[in-house]
Amino acid sequence: MNPTSKPSSSCPSTTTTEEQGGATTKFSLFHPDIIESHILTRLDGPSLAAASCSSATLHHLSSQEHLWSHICHSTWPSTTSPRVSRLISTFPNGGPRAFFVNSYPLPLPEPTSRDSRSSPPPELISAVDISYRNKLIFSKVEETETVTGWFRCSPFRIDLLEPKEVVPTPIKHTEGDDTCTSLIQDMTLSWILIDPIGRRAVSLSSHKPVSVQRHWLTGEVQVRFASILAADQKGATRGHVQCGIVVTCGKSEGGEMQVREVSMEMEDMDGMHLIGRDSLVVLHKALEGKRGKAINREDEGRRRYKEYVEMKRERKERKQRTEGALDVLCVAFGVSIFVAFWCFVWWRWL
Known part of the structure; x- marks a missing residue:
């Protein structure tokens, strides 16, 4: 039996038979x-x-x-x-099985108008794993408090590495596009966000990168993973938001790539970074929301990201057209006022 193959739903296990030399x-x-x-x-x-x-x-x-x-x-x-x-052992309705059901599939980016069943968690736990060609290169658990004014009023950001901390990798650094191609094909990242009070978890990573870019000056490579989440319909962050995870890699003295930064941020469809208070609302709804299918996570994550980028482009174009129309109206209004003023002056002079 192939360990990774799925059992056939058409063959009940209690009646499945195998023919070997006429024996059943x-x-x-x-x-x-x-x-x-x-x-x-x-x-x-x-x-x-x-x-x-x-x-x-x-x-x-x-x-x-x-x-x-x-x-x-x-x-x-x-x-x-x-x-x-x-x-994990204390998750309701199954312990580790319930944790897996919550954490393996991507959350559905569907907005909901129903009220939340609980208060936002006072703490978030991030369980992060990065692998390259199925070999683990980075693993960390990060705890983030969510109750202080600093978190709620500052731009939301979770950093997993200190400013001078680096993580060595077996990835060879090349000057061409080979490194970027290798990273987008062979690097995977999992970012599980856990609510320790409500015993809930959600996956915030697309599993495979949605984009890889090389900085033209420093040569550093930024590998982006993303998850598209539904925003609060009643709040300031309507529609959808992007939960972006960036892994920054640079060249070491030995010629290998080293991870220099692993961070998470959230931005709305206008490209504005969300503060902690608004991000917590979005994450809380994602923890309580529905999950998608467990199959084809990589394709699903990239498809959602492409749709989000397209929605951002259309939104920007609509905004530019609206602003352009307002500019024309303002100019027309100013010209009409100018003409009316000089008509009044000419009439009084006569």
Whole structure:
């Protein structure tokens, strides 16, 4: 059996048979320990979830907490930290399984008008993992308070590295476009945001980069990941906002790339950076909102980003047309006032 393949929904596991020399063997005759230890442990999260829907026996075996704990820790190495691991075990409706269901798919960027069921969290925990060609190069858990005036009134930004801190990587630095092409194809990033009070989590990364740019002067490469979230319809940040994650890489003395910055910011459709108070409202709704499908996360993330960029372009063009029309009206109004004034002066002179 391929460990990464999804079980076929058309073949119930309790009646599945295999023909070997005329002998028929029922899958249900396998000992549960064999199924759990030698089959289910080889599946990834989506495959294990699909297997649990095949039969009552597999549903029971696939609900074991240690299976989902292993999947969470192998998918996101940052979740092995003591605090995050304890939080995952206390998630309602399934512990690690509930955490995976919340954190694996992307949130749907659909605005909602319903009132929030809870207050915004006083603290946010970020579990971040960066890999290159399936090898982990960076992992960190960052805690961010959200109650002080500094957070609420300042532009929202989460930095994972200190100003002079760097992370070495095995990526070779080249002067051409080979590095950018390699990064956009082989680098992956996961940024899981966790509400430790409400026991909720959401993925804020497109998993694969949506763009890679090289700075013309410094030679640094900026790899951008993004998630498009719904904004508060009643607030100042209407429509959609971009939750942007930027990984800045530079050349080391040995010729390899090194990570120099990993940060998250949020901006609206006018390109304005959101302050902490408005960002917290958006993130709170994303934590409570619906999730998309677990398949094709990379394609879905890039598709949403392209649609967002197109909406920004159309919004900018509409704004420019509106401003242009207002400018014409203002000029016409000024000319009419000027002509009326001189007509009045000429009439009085006569």
